[in-house]
Amino acid sequence: MASIRSHSSSYSSTHLATRSHSILGSSSLKRISKEEIRLRFASSFRMDPSLKLKASAGAEVLAESIVIKEENEGKSGNSSDPFNGMKQRFLCFKQDKFLKNLEHFEVLAKSQTPKFMVIACADSRVCPSIVLGFEPGEAFILRNVANLVPPCEKGPSETNAALEFAVNALEVENILVIGHSCCGGIRALMSMEDKADSRSFISNWVIVGKTARENTRAAASTLSFDQQCRHCEKESVNCSLKNLLTYPWIEEKVAKGVLSLHGGYYDFIDCTFEKWTLNYRKDSVKDADHRFLLANREFWS
């Protein structure tokens, strides 16, 4: 497969066009003229024979799509269909929530001061706003595959950029890492080889949870694979919490008592939620593990 390089300063195109630019919900519905984006890939891309084959196979259909389309909302109902669903969803939100709490949203529009930062999985079933009832403005939420937090030494990533923003700029008081049942990412972690499979993105990412897998294998080797996965899901939350403390600005705030770290586990088979707090003692003379204590365990069902 041709390798794609994206240039940081300029980019040019095959034909990419934005079409059917529609504004929903604003008082004056106006047409915005389409913007043309030009993105050009490395020329080797065009040479790739397999792509050419596909192109020629559906030549008419594809040739059509190159042309920059004008907005034709009036002409055929079909063109606005892909957007109709999202439009209804947004208008629903606007009716039921936004307009009914206008002052609240006006305050929010000026600034956000959430008390929580939540790290949750991208899984469609575990949105923290739904499961834990967070309203707009309450929680700064990062979602990635398997709710993993890489340690500081792994270098920059979207997870630690979000952490830095939440802890240093927004000054949240609580970080909550939520694991969940039947996590595909954890399952992939438990199933994969010891070394990351270089062909796959997923293995390159979930390898961050390697310690959790080792701990699980040590503690639960006699259990079935499903039970081990479940154990790993919780273990990974704890490893992520410990990884949080590898960031100096987080450790400082936790030691001062202005930031609390919590773990959570949402089981959507039984609909239960477990939560606990990580207590951290900086000056413990014992070994590393004794600095951490899991406390305030609660189980809601």
Added chain:
Amino acid sequence: GVYGDNEDASGVRAKQLAVKLSSMLSGSIKSGRQLQFPDSRSRVDTTSDMSRGQETPAIYIAHYHTLITSHLFVYFNSKNSCKGGFTVKISMASVNCWLPVSSSLINEKLVAFRSSISASLGSSSSFPRLIGKKPVFSPALRKDMGMTSYDKAVTSLKKLTSEKGNLEPLAAAVGQVAAVIDAEPVERIKTGFIHFKTEKYDKNPALYGKLAKGQSPKFMVFACSDSRVCPSHVLDFQPGEAFVVRNIANMVPAYDKIKYSGVGSAIEYAVLHLKVDHQLVLFFTVGLSNPLTSVLTFESVINTVECTQVENIVVIGHSACGGIKGLMSIPEDGSTSTDFIEDWVKIGLPAKAKVKAEYDSGTFAEQCTQCEKEAVNVSLGNLLTYPFVRDGLLKKTLALKGGYYDFIKGSFELWGLEFGLSSSLSV
């Protein structure tokens, strides 16, 4: 003293104010009048005598309602933790509540915050919220919650106020409530979860039973981590509908297995890892020779393989994005002041370049708004660097969309990205 142990200047002031307000309020109680609140102007007057001092107590005057009645809660807090306050039972009709005010912020942050009182307590979703930089009360009191410690403290307060005794025992009770309020965050998520379980999970066993076995979201959404733009709220996604990735400034970086494995793995998982198109067809064809087994094979495939047919990838930007503002603020020489944030938002540099070129004369705020939208386009373009995304686009099984949620105006823009390859010309 009544309001705490420290007799410092701010404590004295707080006490004076407490006395002033309490006489005002208790006067109303005694006369049985409907309680009238000072309007915002007179509130300024009340607190302005503190504005000249160095140590300025903050005053929180909050309103909350329980299932039974509505309370006014006046709470004082000075820097030396001289705390005190009292509650007054009032009728629902005459309520104002406003944000904590500390003198230096008096002019900027003075907001008369009229709560949206839900007259029939049947509407569980709206209750007053106070959001500000100082401690806030967010009493998330919902139906059938059971007696938490918060409830108990409130009940005892109610009793005390109805007795109209002197304010001393009130102060003690207030201290107790304050302590409970400090433990609010955990209570908050607990009530949130119980509400979800009773109002949603238990009421839709068919849906949640199906979800427990697998997920098949049709949408993959990239949204910002900003607390105000959760796609479940803004686009009303229900559990199981959208695979959601949230990061700073809703960025999708270009294909890079080492540096950007986080985002890459999410896209791979959603688009490729669980897709079953081909497998289903294969099984079905193989089973055709024996009609009976073909049916059985087909069934077993559906049951064992998770079917995720993500049809739309949507990248949603939003107004007042801190990440984009950070991107626009990176100095020309490229020097950074954060460990990770700027490194991440640099993904959007092409958008910044375009905005600076085309909107040179605009204000910084206008440029940020344009950049918020352009960055979505950069992310959409970056999505094309993932072979499995391009594949899906060519086969028309996948569509890319960009969105922009403006929570200042309350509007949502939506646009699509077309991608195609022209037929090749042979010469």
